[in-house]
Amino acid sequence: MAVTMNDVARAAGVSLKTVSNVLNDYEFIRPATKQRVQDAIAELGYEANLTARSLRSGKTSMLGLVLSDLSAPYYAELASKLMKAASRHGYRVMVEQSDAEPSVELGALQGTFRQLTDGLLFTPLVVDADAIAARAGKKPLVMLGEHIMDPRFDLVTMKNEEAAAALTRHLLAAGRRRIAVIGAGPDESAGSAGLRLNGYRKALEDAGVPFDAALVAPAEWRRDTGAAAVAGLLETGVEFDAVFGLNDVLALGAMHELLIRGVKVPQDVAVAGFDDIDEARFAAPSLTAVSPGMDEIAERSIGLLLDRIAGRETSGQGVHVEAGFELKVRESAP
Amino acid sequence: MAVTMNDVARAAGVSLKTVSNVLNDYEFIRPATKQRVQDAIAELGYEANLTARSLRSGKTSMLGLVLSDLSAPYYAELASKLMKAASRHGYRVMVEQSDAEPSVELGALQGTFRQLTDGLLFTPLVVDADAIAARAGKKPLVMLGEHIMDPRFDLVTMKNEEAAAALTRHLLAAGRRRIAVIGAGPDESAGSAGLRLNGYRKALEDAGVPFDAALVAPAEWRRDTGAAAVAGLLETGVEFDAVFGLNDVLALGAMHELLIRGVKVPQDVAVAGFDDIDEARFAAPSLTAVSPGMDEIAERSIGLLLDRIAGRETSGQGVHVEAGFELKVRESAP
DNA sequence: CTTGATTTTTACAACGTTATAGAAAACATT
DNA sequence: AATGTTTTCTATAACGTTGTAAAAATCAAG
Secondary structure, eight states: OOOOHHHHHHHHTSOHHHHHHHHTTOSOOOHHHHHHHHHHHHHHTOOOOHHHHHHHHSOOSEEEEEESOTTSHHHHHHHHHHHHHHHHTTOEEEEEEOTTOHHHHHHTTSHHHHHTOSEEEEOOSSOOHHHHHHHOOSSOEEEESSSOOOTTSEEEEEOHHHHHHHHHHHHHHTTOOOEEEESSOTTOOSHHHHHHHHHHHHHHHHHTOOOOGGGEEOOOSSHHHHHHHHHHHHHHTOOOSEEEESSHHHHHHHHHHHHHTTOOTTTTOEEEEESOOHHHHHSSSOOEEEEOOHHHHHHHHHHHHHHHHHTOOOOSSOOEEEEOOEEEOOTTOO | OOOOHHHHHHHHTSOHHHHHHHHTTOSOOOHHHHHHHHHHHHHHTOOOOHHHHHHHHSOOSEEEEEESOTTSHHHHHHHHHHHHHHHHTTOEEEEEEOTTOHHHHHHTTSHHHHHTOSEEEEOOSSOOHHHHHHHOOSSOEEEESSSOOOTTSEEEEEOHHHHHHHHHHHHHHTTOOOEEEESSOTTOOSHHHHHHHHHHHHHHHHHTOOOOGGGEEOOOSSHHHHHHHHHHHHHHTOOOSEEEESSHHHHHHHHHHHHHTTOOTTTTOEEEEESOOHHHHHSSSOOEEEEOOHHHHHHHHHHHHHHHHHTSOOOSSOOEEEEOOEEEOOTTOO
8 A cells, every 4th residue: 555654654763743743844853853754755755645634634735716617718728827826836726617507606615626625716607696605614715707796705806897998999099989899788787798898888988989789799708609699780780890809709709700701800890809818819810809917817816815725814804806907909900 | 613424423313334324325224214314414414524535435536637738728628528527427627737747747647646536537748658657556547649559558549540631631632732731740650740640641642642741840739839830831932732730729820820921711721620629610711620529538538437447447458449530621621 | 932034233443644732852050 | 960941752632434343123934
């Protein structure tokens, strides 16, 4: 079987606890003793048993990450960065895909998944703050995204409204006046969709351009739905000279549909997105998009969660972090 | 604190072990007793402690997945599917990103990661079979991909050679004679790159079209490198009327570069890829690509790994599984 | 009823670690 | 050398579950 601390203790001629002390950097150990233990560890190839350590200490050195679908590029890139950031601090990340199922989302707050993990990064999509609060337990929990803005919870988010406004201003400055928005209902006010739509409306207002609900097309945030939404706009005969996809895949789907139908991008219609996934740079034409500072989001969310776990952050209120953004102007909307 | 089996036992008026027996579907329990225990579990909201269970039983109900980078679309989609497949069998998947670092790849075979997991899905990229064999230990290990083809290991892969040949035949049938290949050196013979290149050569040979090493451009499998490789070809003045990207992101990067430079796709140059990631359908023009049966790969790899874990598959030799493929003809190479 | 076989339940140890509390050793001070 | 103080080490008990082996209860048959 595997080498245990007991084997190491025997080999080094010390007690079990002394080995444990060496491993945990206990202060009062004679250098000679420490050396003997470390030699024994090296010689036997001992590796600590995380399961046993967890059982005894209650810590797992794992973080949980709940998101709807890992195959969505934005989430894939985010998960990758979060894992790397966590790894720098000695933590692993376990991913749970909710598929936007309420039962799965809520389930991830409790039960095995929660148990296996010292803290949770949670991207709620379909459950509300009260439901979360009722089930959250007392392990640290940091929200990602914009579905929940509640003072009870820690939250790491991006400047959705400002960034959407900046992007809209950019389109307006380029002379576009009929900017279609894909990915929200005209009255949407909550979540990422609502915030980004607000930014769009505010920029229009500031520029004195009237808001037209006919330009706002609801769609789930996927490529195919983005394509379908723009097809719908074209078929209903609504005039537009720009498309703002509320995320990149929507914009890319829309752009695809436009190109198929012979609409020139950006000459006839400019297209812009939100997220700046890797693909945005390499689309044809390359996609103008808001880059929401994913590195910063990853770094700060891991930082905040680990601060909570270690008890370094003790605010009773939720801490709210907003990462900066950058507008990446590319060919699709110069 | 959390409710333990002991609390349940006390509430139901039975012994600890009886609760355990109920949870583990032990055969000989009086229905009345079982009911009392289950009522107590429901009433107290008991949830088994996985850590304790793992420590005692040696099983974790987790699988490991080692891949280079989760943000690569192919891996993101594969990971997502693998997680869903595993979840159907009551397992979770922990992902480890190797970044193609040999030390990380080998490290994932041992140490904590291995310990936390009942079996490993391993996509080796930079380490060889002997190094793996030396470190693999005895927990089940299933290889994904083509870097290692060794009878010692279980392997789930795709029909790289046949699929690449089929794609090449398709390009030849459309009249293309100068088909550039991006993502391999001209002498590459191992790994996915080598196999796909072999398929390409075989199809050329069967068609009596001479192989020209000048048409083969090495490149790491990313968008930017794909773009750079095609730029290199254009600048050296090599003539070509088609590009076969050895994976989709290479092809998409190449297509982007071609379009930027005013080369018409598919009129001047046809472009085709391999993987059929979601983006392939929505690129402009949409990308002709080999679909390597990712669902089947996910299903079969989880199946094989779980068979090994449960001892249902006991072949001493490695079991080799090859998923089927399909050619998706789209606009970029009709 | 008694006996023997079968079903049902239980006590106790064990998995490999960390926490507690105290014993032993080393050092400093008189 | 005796005393007190600090450093170093250790024995033992947990953490919450499953495995082993045996005890207790039930049933069938005489």
